[in-house]
Structures are given as structure tokens and as C-alpha cells.
Amino acid sequence: MNTQDIMMGARVLHVRELKAELKALKAENATLRAESASLSAHFDLALAAAADLKDLSAEASQLVVDGWNLILGATKAAHSRAELVEKVKARLAEGAYEKAWIVFDGDRENVENVGDIRISYTGGAGKHRADKFILAYLRMARYLGLAERITIWTHDKDFRKTAVSIGAKVI
Numbered sequence: 001m002n003t004q005d006i007m008m009g010a011r012v013l014h015v016r017e018l019k020a021e022l023k024a025l026k027a028e029n030a031t032l033r034a035e036s037a038s039l040s041a042h043f044d045l046a047l048a049a050a051a052d053l054k055d056l057s058a059e060a061s062q063l064v065v066d067g068w069n070l071i072l073g074a075t076k077a078a079h080s081r082a083e084l085v086e087k088v089k090a091r092l093a094e095g096a097y098e099k100a101w102i103v104f105d106g107d108r109e110n111v112e113n114v115g116d117i118r119i120s121y122t123g124g125a126g127k128h129r130a131d132k133f134i135l136a137y138l139r140m141a142r143y144l145g146l147a148e149r150i151t152i153w154t155h156d157k158d159f160r161k162t163a164v165s166i167g168a169k170v171i
Contacts, residue, residue: 034125045111045120046137052099052118053146060098061169063091064134066154067104067119075155088117097151103130131159138166 053062070077071084078084081104088100092115101118109123122129134152141147147167154160160170 045109046133046140048111049101049118049137050140050144052101053141053149054144056098056149061096061149061151063088063097063100063151063153064137064168065100065102066130066134066152066156066159067102068130069154069156069159073155077153077155085114085117085119089115092116103134105129128159131156135159135162135166138163138168142167 056062065084065088067081067084071080078087084102088102091097092100099116099118101120104119104121105128106121106123107125108121110121112119122133131154138147138150138152141150148169151169151171152160152163153171154163163170
């Protein structure tokens with residue numbers, strides 16, 4: 001082995017390191033691109049929900065539901081999406097809330113309106129997307145001085161604790 005072989009080996013090693021770094025940066029870029037698209041979609045949805053919140057009558061409240069938590073969690077409030085929607089409709093009919101918003105984690109961002117109920121899917125990937133989205137919405141409501149008019153329905157203890165610390169009521 002001569003000096004040229006040692007130098008060539010060092011260059012090959014450096015090229016391999018650069019390729020590995022490039023691969024990692026491409027993966028990070030793809031993740032950030034997806035997150036940016038998700039945030040853009042969430043911004044539109046949050047604006048619509050904020051308009052609902054501002055349009056509530058004087059003493060009315062908005063119910064925000066952690067969808068899959070109530071269906072798939074250890075303490076089930078419903079066994080299906082349709083059953084959960086019916087339970088939310090019943091709560092609206094009781095008069096405790098004027099508007100409701102059910103937020104589900106989902107691969108594709110999507111929104112559906114059923115009367116005074118907005119049903120949305122977060123889009124994207126990762127854990128606790130609905131929780132993070134709802135908490136961001138609560139923070140926005142707090143900035144507007146309206147967080148106390150939001151009631152969160154979830155059985156997730158950590159999520160409940162954070163929502164209360166922001167100013168929402170929790171059931």
C-alpha cells in the first residue's frame with residue numbers, strides 16, 4: 001500500500017460520508033415539506049373554526065372533540081365514528097353547546113360539515129396530531145380571550161391537563 005492508495009481510500013471514505021449526509025438531509029427535507037403542507041392546511045381549518053368561535057352567541061360554548069381518543073381509547077365513549085357524531089349531536093341538542101368540532105388523526109387532511117358540527121382529519125403522519133392541532137387552536141382562542149368558551153371532550157389525561165392549563169374546560 002502506497003501513499004496514493006491511502007489518499008484514495010480517504011477520498012472514498014469522505015464520499016461515502018457525504019452520501020450518507022445527503023441521504024439524511026433529503027429525508028429531513030421531505031419531512032419538513034410534509035409538515036409545511038400540513039401546517040398550511042391546518043391554518044385554513046383553524047381560521048374556519050376561529051370564525052365559528054367568534055360567531056357564537058353571547059354565552060354559548062364550542063365543544064371540541066378528540067375523535068379517535070373517544071373511539072379507540074381505553075375508555076370508549078363510542079364504538080364508531082358515526083356513533084360519536086350522534087353523541088355530539090345529542091350534546092348540541094341538549095343546548096350545552098352551540099357548535100362542535102370533532103378532530104381525528106388521518107393520513108389525508110379533510111373536512112366535513114354536518115349541521116353545527118365540523119368533522120376534520122389532520123392529515124400528515126406522526127403521533128398526537130389531533131392533540132397538537134387542538135392545543136394550537138386553544139392557544140389561538142386564548143390570544144383572542146375566548147379559550148374559556150371552549151370545552152374539550154377527551155379521556156387523554158396529559159391532553160386534558162394541558163388544555164386546562166391553557167384555559168379550556170374539559171369533560
